[in-house]
Amino acid sequence: MDTYHVKSAPITITVMLFVFTFTAFISSSMMIFFVSSMSLITTILTTLIIASCAVALIRLICASKYIFTLTFMHCQYHSRYGGWSTPWGNISQLGTAQLDRQGWQQPLPWIGVKLKDYDEFICNISPRLAARMIIEQRILLIMAIKNSEEDNRVIEDILFDDEPYQGHNGCIFKGLRAMLANRMHYNRQYLGFDFFISEDALDRPMNDFLGLLRRYKAAAIN
Incomplete structure (x- = not known):
């Protein structure tokens, strides 16, 4: 494509x-x-x-003229805080973020992205953007934990977990990158995705953009 x-x-x-x-x-x-x-x-x-x-x-x-660049090889995000990029082959799932409320799935205005491997994504992301994602997307994790059976007292420990994180390839992340990696781990545990794209950042309805991402992903695999 x-x-x-x-x-x-x-x-x-x-x-x-x-x-x-x-x-x-x-x-x-x-x-x-x-x-x-x-x-x-x-x-x-x-x-x-x-x-x-x-x-x-x-x-x-x-602000950046473009917010996303989609090619047959990868998806790249641009912002004044920096950007991130990941090959389509490293994305295992794309979908709408949902909150489980007493057995009912409540959709949220965020697109969820689940990766196969964190290492390259975390190594290449802009530190400023990593910090921005940690701050802006924490509300999703807070809502998910509060609607789970977890003791709400663990929220603070989870949100500020900066313990060194070992990636799949043995790479050890520390500091801000470790905090992002740990956050992605908790996001997957409670929400099913590693990180999210806000509907507010898009130039079209969220479902239309999600369909566009899936078409590029499918074309890359084929």
């Missing part, structure tokens, strides 16, 4: 935010200049709003 780039946030959002920020800047400048009775608090609040919009705009502009 041909290389396919999945774009990040639609450009229309960036354009709209730019127009809003520019308009707000011009309007506030005119108000400060022409309205002499304008209070100091109002001036400060207006400036803060414009500054917030400007920061959001800069973050959108600085």
Whole structure:
């Protein structure tokens, strides 16, 4: 299959935010200049709003143009924190994350990825992104543990487990990479997947993107 780039946030959002920020800047400048009775608090609040919009705009502009690159060989994720990449052959399962509530499966807005081997994935992932994944995806593990028969007192030990982790090939991970490897191990134990892709990061409905990933995976195997 041909290389396919999945774009990040639609450009229309960036354009709209730019127009809003520019308009707000011009309007506030005119108000400060022409309205002499304008209070100091109002001036400060207006400036803060414009500054917030400007920061959001800069973050959108600085974000990666593409968020995923799919080729016949691998799946690669891009972000301003770095990225990760894994061959299709190293992915054993793709699916929707689900939470078990008293025998009922409740779907969550996350795509789950289960790997055959952690080693290459953990070695190549950006440290900043690894930290981001640990922080952002912890809520899934917390919900899974709270809905299991486990004592909730183990949550803290599991979330901050940074014990050295030995990979399948004998590689020993320490520090942040060990914490990510241990987190992936617990994710698999409680949720059935190693890590997750948030629906918020996608440019289309989650099920459509999941189908796209599965088609590339199937083509790579064949």
